[in-house]
Amino acid sequence: MTDSEPRAVVVGGGTMGTGIAYVLALAGHMVTLVEPDRPRAVAAVRDIGAAARKAAAKGRLDPAVAEDLPTRVTHxxxxxxTAPEPWAAIEAVPxxxxxxxEVLAAMELLRPRILATNTSGLSVTGLGSTLQRPEHFLGLHFFNPVWSMPLVEIVVGERTGDETLDAARELVGAFGKESIVVxxxxxxxxxxxxxxxxxEAMRMLEEGVAEAADIDRAMELGYRHPMGPLRLTDLVGLDVRLDIARHLTEALGPRFTPPDVLVRLVEQGHLGRKTGRGFYDWNTEGRGPANVGGDAGRRDGA
Structure with missing residues (x-):
């Protein structure tokens, strides 16, 4: 490491934190990943190396860069x-x-140039209301898988400073990604x-309008979505989607009321790919339906 190399901190070694650490390292940062679960932290660095090698095998990344990338991440x-005054500090906790x-308050003590949350639904202004330097705080909403998804949503709170917004745009550009500001x-x-x-896709499944795979293919082929909404929910996590839906229901009204099928699957511990089952059976690599719907599911013998 040289004095000219920027430093960054990522808190949370789950799927999103791992991906964020990857793009920061690829953009030239020396990254400290904060994760109290040591096996998870080791797995995160291993996954960064595996993703880099996969990108190199597909010709998307120089093999030498791929080999070096995991060495730029410590946990x-x-x-x-962690060392104080990193260029960016990003939290990716539940x-x-x-x-x-609690996490953001501890991160703020490091006095980062950019302090960011990866929340997908909580109020950035609300999260920043207890901070001492809210002008340095904003949302950087990444998408899974972080290393391949081209978008980062920059969320500006009521007290986010213009300089922080400019720095965030610069950072996203260094990732080779595009940003939108909301x-x-x-x-x-x-x-x-x-x-x-x-x-709405879940309601259609409950009502027996179509099977999960057909609903997803409708959006993939009819609207050119890269992935259907039910398969995407499995990847994001049904528990995560349920939390967001409940938050939006409180904020925006009953049109975001979570369907019964989502609530039931979460209560049963079927959270998507991370548990092996959601709207699809991931024990068959996500190819098989999990038979959780209404009439469409019963035709499959549910």
């Missing part, structure tokens, strides 16, 4: 163990208001639209 257990506020409104732009489509 620690506590935020206090969507719980109290937890995020004000802090419930669900922002992407979550609000994506959840609305996903919830």
């Amino acid at each position: 620690v257990s506590n935020i206090a163990d 969507e719980r208001l109290g937890l995020k506020r 004000r802090d409104a419930p669900g922002f732009a992407t979550s609000r639209l994506g959840v609305a489509i996903g919830l």
Whole structure:
């Protein structure tokens, strides 16, 4: 590492935190990943290396860069163990208001140039209301898988400074991604639209309009979506989608009320790919329906 190399901190070694650490490292940052679960932290660095090698095998990344990338990511257990004044500090912990506020307060002590949350639905202004330097705080909403999705949604809170917004745009550009800027409104732009489509797809499944795979193919082929809304929900996590839907229901009204099938699957522990089953059976690599719908599901013997 040289003095000219920027430093960054990512808090949370789950799927999103791993992806964010990857793009930061690829953009030339030395990254400290904060994750108290050591096996998860080790797995995150391993996954970064695997993703880099896969990109190199497809000709999307120089093999030497791929080999070096995981060496640019180190992991620690506590935020206090990271060096102060990183260029960017981004949290990617679960969507719980109290937890995020606690984490952000500790991250702010590092005095980063940009302090960001990866929330997909919580109010950025609300998260920043207890910070000492809210002008340095905003939302950077990444999409899964972070290393391949081209968009980052920049969410501006009521007290986000113009210099912080400019720095965030620069950072996203360094990732080789495009950004959109939205004000802090419930669900922002992407979550609000994506959840609305996903919830309606679930209602269609409950009503027996079509099977899950056919609903998804309708959006993929008819509207050129790269992935259907039910398969996407499996990848995001049914629990995550349920939390966002409930938040949007409180903020925007009953049109975002979560369908019974979503509530039932989460209660049963079927959260999507991460548990092996959601709207699809991921034990067959997501190829088989999980038979969770209404009439369409019963035709499959559910």
